[in-house]
Amino acid sequence: MKLPTALGLFALCFAATLPAAEPPPDGLYADIATPRGVITAELFFQQAPLTVANFVGLAEGTLGPAPRKPFYDGLLFHRVVPGFVIQAGDPLGTGEGGPGYAFPDEFVPGLRHDAAGILSMANDGPDTNGSQFFITLAPVNRLNYLHSVFGRVVSGAYVLPRIQPRDKIYAVRIRRVGAAADAFRVTEASFAALVARAKPYPAEKTPGPSAPFDDPDHLLPTDPPRAQAFNYKLANFERATGHRVRARLFAKYTPDTPAQRPGNFIHKIAEQLHVERDGLLAVYFADIDKWALWIGDDLVTRFVGQPGTAQQFTKSGAFHEAKQAFIAQARAAADAAFAAQKKAASADSPVPPAQHLKLETDAMLDGLIFFFEKP
Template sequence: MKPPLRPPLFLVLFILLFPISVFLRSARAAEPSRIAPLTSRLPDGLYAEFTTPRGTVTAELFYTRAALMCVNFTSLAEGTRESKNDQPFYTGLTWYRVVPGFVMQSGNPGLRDTDALPRPVTPHFPDEFTPGLHHATAGVLSMANAGPDTNSCEFFITLAPTPRLNYLHSVFGQIIRGLDLLPQIQPDDAVSIKILRIGPAAQTFRADAAAFTTLSATAKKYAAAREPGPSAHFDDPQKLIPTEPPRAKNFNYKLANLERATGIRIVARLLAKSPPDTEGRKLNNYLRDLAEQLGVLQTGALVLYVADRDEWKLWIGDNTTAAFMGRPGTVKDFMQAGAFHTAKQALLTTAQTEGLAAYAAQKSTAPADTQPPTAQRLKLITDAVLDSLIFKLEQK
């Protein structure tokens, strides 16, 4: 007679332990207070929690680096400065503008874009540009505006890297949780905002009318030219880049804002034809004279494009060469084939390649009957050249 079969040891253990595990799970479910809230796993800081039909997204707010923007946003979300129907101002919001691969925008309860309104929904206040805070990735939280110092209540989150928005819009946060949910957001999806204050510094961060007034009053205001022109930061006299939207005007704002925020002066000129050469001067001589005329001969930079030669030129002032190269230069560096000139040419070549790739991408995704104009090609290259130069010279 064969001995009876014994069940395997693992099966015996499973039969004995399974009811216990079920009981423990039931007990934990019945005692939710034992589960640490999600916020307890966030480091100390100031955060905004966006609740949408697609899920919850959390942004870190850069309240120590962009205090004015964070006071504005936090006070509108908490209702300490502006309210609407006895509720915090940011109540009843929707993502009223969603542009795939670009941005998603909100900030006006029951309204859409307010640029055309006779007065802002909430008071306009100055820009706040902080070196190192860039629109470098998807998930950047930034302020919408209609030009310099016209921030109000509208904000947006980037859906892709958008460096062309640097020094045009003020960055004040970054999505740290739920980034994968952003592409799922649909136009007119509802969104509610809850501010999370974690740690003593965030809990004592003042976000009220008094703090907003003080920071707004002390912020440096825009004082440069409002239009491109011979003495402005940017000029495109022959309108080589698109005029609708006014691209030259935005480039001028960008470069003027850079100088306002950092003291770094970059000027740029787009010319249809080579300058008159009646005295036999070369383009490099013209570049130097123009740099002197525009105040960047010794400190700062000049970008020049000449369309009939399809040629880009770059002037870096003597006092700016170390920032451009990342180190002090040597005599050998400044020789004709030295490292300084190689670095300038590398920047221009790389930027042109990036701009052409962006133009090709736009053409490939645009419908056949609405292809981007040829002028858009130069605009995208100009974006890449200026953004690359700003990144090199900006204080890290």
């Protein structure tokens, strides 16, 4: 008996799993046929044209290794982490393969890993995108400005948690609805032009005294290297938005004089990092278990969220209260996340204590980034 082709499997799977529905809104869509059903994703071709062009070019066979063919057809979901992500796009099926080239990151304010069903690029650090992509199974905002978001699932979300390791992608087919999507065609030349316009990674890759992030006393877990990821994140946020967020973690609070208060101490750091007027700085002192914030002078009114001046807010205590409320909210979120991770951990693989500080740092930096992203 003749076996169905990948295209035939796609058609059968597509017909069996998609109910009759109204025509979709204008846009660019990817139908990903799997043994568990069809996942349909809207691709953000106007907001993230470089990343979408890569995905579409590979899916349609206009990019990728020779001989050109639909790249994703027949590849596996080689990585499945329940409650986190499903990952595919590696021709080797090991997590080490790619299309034979790398292209730059594309970070867009407002495109977040804020729900299940977000499509984003897997990478091995800044500007190392290739063919591997993942789909989130839950909100994972800590991945923002580390991985390039380029789409979201609009149909077949029920399929996502059913995907099993080594499940095959039968086929990926691109659908264009409307004139703008129909005009989005990918060639080597058009892709190269998008790559040429991308902003390269702008900062030091290793945390340090002049880098966006530093953990000189190695308070964070080192496997994987969390400090390096935070450094990438803050540098990527700056290249995408122009806004500077900086962070420092110290084992001890060591003021220049016994009477120096933390606020004056971090003011000095803010000046050294050039964020004293229009940037944000978060500093943690482990020995006193205290976070301190520096809000650039030009941002105080916006941070407090009410009419007035920085001088008025400082005198009334409103500025201090706003900072303490921000810190308390971040720490509460970290406490909840840490408790959930401890509950889910197995007895032979407990959550390390340093993970709590990592989660606090996640919450603190995400909060500062969200502050800048707000209109």
